Amino acid sequence: MCCFGFAPNIVLCIQDKKLISLAKKFSQCYLSALLNKNKRNSTVSDTDSVCEWREPEELAALLDLELRENGEPQHQLLQRIRDVAKYSVKTNHPRFFNQLFAGVDYHALTGRFLTEALNTSQYTYEVAPVFVLMEDEVLSKLRSLVGWAEGDGIFCPGGTMSNMYAMNVARYRAFPEVKLKGMWSLPRLAVFTSQQSHYSVMKAAAFQGIGTENVFKVKVDDRGCMIPEDLGETIELAKSQGAVPFFVHATSGTTVQGAFDPLEPIADICDRQGLWMHVDAAWGGSVLFSKEHKHLMRGVERADSVTWNPHKMMLTGLQCSAILLKDTTHLLKHCHSADAKYLFQQDKFYDTSLDTGDKSIQCGRKVDCLKLWLMWKAVGSKGLEERVDRKTFSSPIYLTYVFRFCSVEQPLFVNVCFWFIPPSLRGKENSPDYNDRLSKVAPVIKERMMKQGTMMLGYQPQGGRVNFFRMIVISPQLSHQDMTFCLNEIERLGSDL
Structure with a gap:
């Protein structure tokens, strides 16, 4: 060797x-x-193409x-x-603005190389002793930032799976017989989420046999935040239709607008109704590192479960996602365990509670904790707080200051959404075909920027709004010069439209 x-x-x-x-x-x-x-x-210079x-x-x-x-x-x-x-x-x-991730911390990258070389699975202490203890420490630290002194959790292959875990455990708590008897033993169940929540809610409902028609969409305000009053009314509507509410899915950092649902009033409703409250903070969870910005998630400690993706804002690299639970009764294990005798023997020579694999719906499970642990060790909680405050929130503030396009809404987070109005449409807002023509602008500019390789940012329609750009400004390499370049480049690419 x-x-x-x-x-x-x-x-x-x-x-x-x-x-x-x-x-x-x-x-x-x-x-x-x-x-x-x-x-x-960066592994690239400013003059290199994004693609x-x-x-x-x-x-x-x-x-x-x-x-x-x-x-x-x-x-x-x-x-x-x-x-x-x-x-x-x-x-x-630095000019990759396309997704909810960008760049990678070099300490985390080193951890990823080491993880791949060691090539172990995260299911038992005997095969992954270092990583079982490490995962427990990292999850404990994340839970403490949520506001829980105790709890449970596991790293998952992405935020979608984390949200699926939450829904499955919530159903098991409400109807434990489902594990043995299946959906035949249950009434019609109802899930509640905002109109702007992640599509994984629908996937989870379909995958778990609840059905997408039983996902009730709650109205949002202009900023994209769930309206608690409509949540209460929608729950009563579901009951009137014979459905049994069991799960409320709130969001901290929506995918498009970066909206944070008001968690305190949502928690009040869940308490009154006896419902499981889940917070999908895959995107926004890292604000909990920041004393200045953690107010965006005020009330998160009242939730039953939280999804958090450090591979997004914290730059640990794909993938690093955790499902955190307040529960201390081992619901996660009871819900998913299959008691495989060849792997989870109870007469081992060490404490078998360290064999965490039966909490998971997987068997083999990739080590995702090392990259986050190594990065956290290197920069400390203060360094991560500074990353959120200075590297993240300062960028949209600057971009808003120099903005000269038509903004969808004032950004609450690091999602900056806007329309570029090309010369041919300026001053023609009242034309009958204005929205139809405007909807074609972003796709054309996106095609041009990708084929020329100068930058990448996404676009989408939403509700009654036609296609608009969504610029995600989180790269640690991002400068004011890069953001000014982006605006100038959009104008250049769309000058003839």
Whole structure:
């Protein structure tokens, strides 16, 4: 067995000697850029493209994706790696505004390399002793930020799965017989969520046999926040139709507008009705690090469960998502356990409560805690608070200050939503075809920016609003110059529309 060092003080063991040279060249080159603090924390420069767009047929030919009978030599594999990097979207680029993630913390990236090299599964203490204890510590710390001294939780493969866990555990608490007898034993169940909540609520209802027609959408205000009064009325409506309410899904940081539902009045309603309150804080949960901004989630400690994705604002990299529960009665395990005798033997020589795999609906479970733990160790809670305050919230404030487009709403968070009004539509707001023509603007500009590779940001319609841009400003590399460039580039790309 041979070893090589691919980053300061990090040594990985590679069992196959043929991989050493290839892995060393790639990892050293990649990490040398990330670990150089004296330069912009990026694997790309400002002049590099965010993406090098190719049509699918052309890209498939360039990559030579066919899998053949015989293997390829190292020099050819290295070229494959270069091609993969070249034609992939550079999400670390400061002008990547397209998703609810951007960039990656280099401490977290180091943890990700180490996790992949160690190649273990997070289900038992015997095979993952370090990571079982580490996950427990990280989850405990996250729960303390929510406001819980005790509780439970598990890392999941993404926020959608975390939300599914919450709904499933809530149903099990209300109707434990469902695990044995299935949906046949239950009445018609009702779920409540806002009109702007994540689509995973509908997926969870479909996946768990509750049915999407039994997801009741609660009205939102102009900012996208759930209206508590309408929640109360909608619950009564569901009851009048013979449904049994059991689950309220609130959101802290909606996907499009970045809205935070008012948790205190929602919790009051859930208390009165005896309903499970879940807070989907996949996007906005990291405000809890900030003394200045945690008021956006005031009342979250009253929830029964919380979804939190550190791979978004905290930059741990994909994927890192946790479901946190206030419960101390082991609902998570009782709901999902199958008591596999070959894996979770109860006569082991150590404390079997450390075998956490039976809490999960998975068997093999990827280690997601190391990257967050290592980053947290490196910068501390104060460093993460500073990241939220200075690197995140300062950017939309600046962007709003210099804004010269038509804003959808004043941003509450780091989602900046706006229309670009092209020259041909200026002053024609009262024209009968105005909205139809405006709806075509964002898709054309998006196509142009991607094909030229200058930047990426998303667009979408919402309710009665036609297509508008959604710019996510969280990259740690983002400068005022980048944001000004973005506005200028949209004007350039849309000047002839």
